[in-house]
Amino acid sequence: GIQVEQSPPDLILQEGANSTLRCNFSDSVNNLQWFHQNPWGQLINLFYIPSGTKQNGRLSATTVATERYSLLYISSSQTTDSGVYFCAVESITGGSYIPTFGRGTSLIVHP
């Protein structure tokens, strides 16, 4: 099946710092999403971004489908940004769309 690799696995920032999270995938995908899992386990959809660039406030994401990677940018980080960021891709397996998650990047933002 498709492989999804995220880097870095762990990241510690001081409040106000910027960061870039990366997601590499091994095959063509139909869909790519970035999620933030908060400390209570809730997965929040950040971006649906199979290609191109999107921005939402302090967050932005870029997917270069032809080169099989996506980047999530966090600017002016806040303590509420702490949590785990997952990249999930969707590929076709046997005619069905199957979502596959990376292992996540665990972010801690210190005040």
Place this chain on the structure above:
Amino acid sequence: GAVVSQHPSRVICKSGTSVKIECRSLDFQATTMFWYRQFPKQSLMLMATSNEGSKATYEQGVEKDKFLINHASLTLSTLTVTSAHPEDSSFYICSAEDGDHYGYTFGSGTRLTVV
């Protein structure tokens, strides 16, 4: 936006009993729902794909007789953990695609503890 409601959020049960977890799409119809399991500090592992009106498709290594999935309507899928054991303790999350194919929306998860 699309909302997926999952209940209960937490459950503690005795070893040997069964637990049912519900996943509802509140404002859209979901022909397909997904059930995931997540261990502490790990990623989400897909357990099964739930299809409305037909049998679920289980991932390799997932016991279908232990994790019963029913998708009886376009807005409800249930996961029943049968004869639960302590090793079944985990965080279970469902998700659904909103049909317009703008990605997946997740329920808030169920933390199961088997004692």
